[in-house]
Amino acid sequence: MRALALGLCGLVAALFAVSLTVGPAEIGPGESLRALVMGDAGPLTLVMREIRLPRALLAALVGGGLGLAGAAMQGYLRNPLADPGLIGVSASAALGAVLAIQTGVAAAVWIGLPAMALIGAALGVGLVLMLAGQHGGSLTLILAGIAVSALAGALTALVLNLSPNPFAASEIVFWTMGSLADRSMSHLWLALPLVVAGAAVLLRLGPALDALTLGEDAAASLGVRVERLRLSLVAGTALIVGGTTAVAGAIGFVGLVIPHILRPLVGARPARLLWASALGGAALILAADIAVRVVVPERDLKLGVLTALVGAPVFLHLIWRSRRLEA
Amino acid sequence: MSLLTLDGIGVTLRGRRVLSDVSLTVGPQELVGLLGANGSGKTTLLRAALGLVPHEGLSSLAALPPSARARAAAWMPQGRAVAWPVAVEEVVALGRMPHGDGRTETGRAAVDHALTRLGLDPFRRRAATRLSGGETARVLLARALAQDAPLLLADEPMAGLDPAHQIAVMRLLRDLAREGRGIVVSMHDLALAARYCTRLIVLSGGGVTADGPPEEILTPDLLRDAFGLEAQIVDTPHGPLLDAHGVAP
Numbered sequence: 058m059r060a061l062a063l064g065l066c067g068l069v070a071a072l073f074a075v076s077l078t079v080g081p082a083e084i085g086p087g088e089s090l091r092a093l094v095m096g097d098a099g100p101l102t103l104v105m106r107e108i109r110l111p112r113a114l115l116a117a118l119v120g121g122g123l124g125l126a127g128a129a130m131q132g133y134l135r136n137p138l139a140d141p142g143l144i145g146v147s148a149s150a151a152l153g154a155v156l157a158i159q160t161g162v163a164a165a166v167w168i169g170l171p172a173m174a175l176i177g178a179a180l181g182v183g184l185v186l187m188l189a190g191q192h193g194g195s196l197t198l199i200l201a202g203i204a205v206s207a208l209a210g211a212l213t214a215l216v217l218n219l220s221p222n223p224f225a226a227s228e229i230v231f232w233t234m235g236s237l238a239d240r241s242m243s244h245l246w247l248a249l250p251l252v253v254a255g256a257a258v259l260l261r262l263g264p265a266l267d268a269l270t271l272g273e274d275a276a277a278s279l280g281v282r283v284e285r286l287r288l289s290l291v292a293g294t295a296l297i298v299g300g301t302t303a304v305a306g307a308i309g310f311v312g313l314v315i316p317h318i319l320r321p322l323v324g325a326r327p328a329r330l331l332w333a334s335a336l337g338g339a340a341l342i343l344a345a346d347i348a349v350r351v352v353v354p355e356r357d358l359k360l361g362v363l364t365a366l367v368g369a370p371v372f373l374h375l376i377w378r379s380r381r382l383e384a
Numbered sequence: 385m386s387l388l389t390l391d392g393i394g395v396t397l398r399g400r401r402v403l404s405d406v407s408l409t410v411g412p413q414e415l416v417g418l419l420g421a422n423g424s425g426k427t428t429l430l431r432a433a434l435g436l437v438p439h440e441g442l443s444s445l446a447a448l449p450p451s452a453r454a455r456a457a458a459w460m461p462q463g464r465a466v467a468w469p470v471a472v473e474e475v476v477a478l479g480r481m482p483h484g485d486g487r488t489e490t491g492r493a494a495v496d497h498a499l500t501r502l503g504l505d506p507f508r509r510r511a512a513t514r515l516s517g518g519e520t521a522r523v524l525l526a527r528a529l530a531q532d533a534p535l536l537l538a539d540e541p542m543a544g545l546d547p548a549h550q551i552a553v554m555r556l557l558r559d560l561a562r563e564g565r566g567i568v569v570s571m572h573d574l575a576l577a578a579r580y581c582t583r584l585i586v587l588s589g590g591g592v593t594a595d596g597p598p599e600e601i602l603t604p605d606l607l608r609d610a611f612g613l614e615a616q617i618v619d620t621p622h623g624p625l626l627d628a629h630g631v632a633p
Contacts, residue, residue, distance in 0.1 A: 135467035268478055270467045271524070277436055278459035279481045279531070280451040325468040325511070 058329065061322050065336035069117065072343035076113040077105065079350050111242045116346040117339040118245070119237070119305045122252040122297040124338020125331055127312025128319075129259045132266035132327030133290045134195050137320070141312040144198065145181045145205030146295045150302035152209040153177020155216050155229050170232075171247050171303035178299030181205050186291060192284065194273075198291070235306035235361025237346050244304040251300030256335065258293030262286060263328030270327065308361045310368030311338050317375055386411050387535040387566040388433060388457070392441035395425070395432050402428045404590050405441070410568055412534065415561040417577035417598075418570040420587035421611055426570040427462060429587065430537050433568075434459055445535075454482035458531035460538040464520050469511035472504060472523050479530030498530040501556060517544040525553065529560075536560065538569045542576070554580040575626040578602055578617055586610050599624060608632045 077093065078086035084101060093105035126141035134143075142148065153173040154163070162169035188201035213233075220226040265286045268276040273283050301308070315337040316330055323329035342360070345367065349358040388410040395403045403425045410416055418426050432439040434457065435446025445457050458479065466475060477486045477495045485491035499505055502522045507515065512523055525541050538557075542550045550573065558580050561567050571577055577584055578598040586594040586601065588610040594601040599617070602624075607613045614630035 264481060268481055270470055270475070271478065271527070272461065272463045272465060272467075274431070274436060274461040274463060275459065275524075275527075277450070278434055278454060278457070278461075279478065280454035282450055320468070324474065325470045326474060327468065 058323070061333060062336075065333065065340065068340045069336055069343065072340055072347065073113050073117060076116060076343050076347050077109050079347050080104070080109055081354065107241065108239075111240055111245045112237050112346065113343065114245050115237050115240050115248065115304060116343045118248060118252050119301040119308065120311055120342025121335040121339035122256060122301050123308065123311040124315040124334035124336070124341070125256055125259055126294045126297045127338070128316040128327070128330045128334035129262060129266065129290055130294060130312065131316050132262075132330065133269065133286070134199065135269065137317055138313070140309075141294050141298050142206070142307075142309065144202040144291055144294060144298075145185050145209065146178045146298040147302050147307050148206040148209035148213070149181025149184075150174040150178035150299050151233055151307050152213050152216075153180075154232060154303070154306070155213050158229050158232060159216050159220060159222075159225055167241070167243060168247070171244065174303035175251075175299055177209070178295060178302065181209060182291060182295035182299070186288075189287075189291075195287070198287065231357075231359065232306050233361075234359035235308040235364075236349075236357075236359050237305055237342075238357065240304060248300040248304040251296045251303075255293040255296030255300065258289050258296070260331055260335075262289055262293070263331055266327035266331075306359075306361060308342070308364055310364045310372070311341055314368045314372055314375075315341055317372070386444070388568070389444040390429075390433055390441065391443075393429065393432050393443060394440040395428050395437055397428065397437070401590060403432070403439075403587075406587075406592055407441075408585065408592065408595065410535065410566045412564050412566050413561050413582070414566050415558055415580065415582045416566075416568045417581035417584045418568055418587065419572075419574065419577060419584055419610075420570075424587040424610075425590060426587055427539050430459070430539055430568065430570060434537065451482060454531070454533075456533055457535040457537055458528040458533040460524055460528040460536070460541055462539040462543070464517065464524060464544075466512040466520065466523075469513045471509050472512050472515070473499065473508045475512045475523055476504075476526045476530050479527045479532070482531060482533075494532050495530050498526040501529065502526040503552070518546060518549055521545055522549070522553075534564075535566045536568070538567070540570055540572070542571055542573065550576060574602065574607075574611070574615075574628075575624075578624040578626060579622075602626075 078089050089105055092101040096102045123141060130139045130141050130143060131137055153176050154170050157163040157170040157173035185201045185205050189198040217226055217229055265281045268279045268281050277283050316334045319333045319337050320330055323333050345363045346360055349360055349363050386409040391407050393403060393406040406429060420426050431437045433443045433445055445453050448456060473495060476498055480486040480491040480494060499508060502525060504522060504526055521541060521544055528536060542553055554576050557567050557569060581598055584598050584601055585592055593610055594606055602617045604616050607615045612632045613628050614632055615626055615628035618625045618627045
């Protein structure tokens, strides 16, 4: 277990360093890291501190948050196909962002888009909690999430449909693909408190999620307050998904694939899977964000497109392997 | 001293009255067999006693806060699903959660003890999802045992076990009761109940129709009225035996 933790930490650290040294400005890794740490008034320090550092930090934050939220959601629903987007927060955050782009708020002030996305996320999670209620089971939560996702998706499609401005429409389409390009430290400061707060909530659910392995009844008899657990799960996931979607757009497959890959390595225990998936998610997004810059540097390949492109075949492979094991 | 006191328990589920006015107490050294036909409310009574379903009346367990209740009573529900391929010993170690000592000496000792008592030592490191139904049942019973609570409530722990393991489990429960625990176990096998339980409680028509030592209450009349059986209890050198010879008209 310690080996896994150290390995994942090392991987994240290495990818973080690589992420800092990759970019269109052709500078050697040693020189760029020196400019970042030592600092002077030169353009290189500016590039490192204002462009690459926030990008790398955001990649780790977004990936870590989504990995953690995915592990928590799968643990609570006792289903390896669960995804943090299931409770409708990413779809409603996307709707908020799309409205910001469409109305021009996004172009007027940088905070316009993330703020509207956060409002969308808050409304979405409020609606889910209202539908799923205080006492509903996990099935009600899934259904409420699907309903809210569908509603937000329909409204997003409506905005696109009625958009009189083709530039806004294409901007919307590209935004929904998710990206970490051209983000500033301000984006990081906006997302950081939300993701950290959400992570603090979710990381404490470990023992309760372990107990839930035996079902809600057995967990309750072991002292788990199942209703409080559900509320914490929804709140923590909403903070993370809302925060990350607001600054990076919708990035799929991380929360689904990472817990799935790491589960056998942690003895399938939901509590251990939480921190492992946070590290694994951070590593995946850092790697993906390096890839979009390296593979086709002249085209603006979107991060969400790449994660889906890599995630889907990996997932198919996992399904194929587990089917073979079951047979 | 009583480990469980129920006073006037009534439960209505989805508009249907399942139980009304059930009162009983369970003390140490009692192995109580909870009997009744399908749908007579055995599971509901146990869940109400634990405060897991909304109910009227008073239950000494349901009145406790969840963490204190987890130290007062262990519960083995009927559901046998283990969601993740977790190692058997880790599943059993979940029973130490109320004590918060799963990683310490005492906690490990309790887990080892529970595994050994249910003959699970060879399965320790096997994934709990790769066991047969009967093996899973024993793992879950070991989990409840590791919780080391003075009261054990088990919902049909013998379902899906082969005859030898059914007897082994009943003997284990009898030994646990003799060591001072109180045990309530819902079950269908009247012969096993008659042979091993110190007391039987029969549910029918939403209430307790009989409560007492097996030899006193398992009369041909009760067997016919509560279970729809033409049967009698016969004494043999090895203990009471159920001679069922027909279904009541």
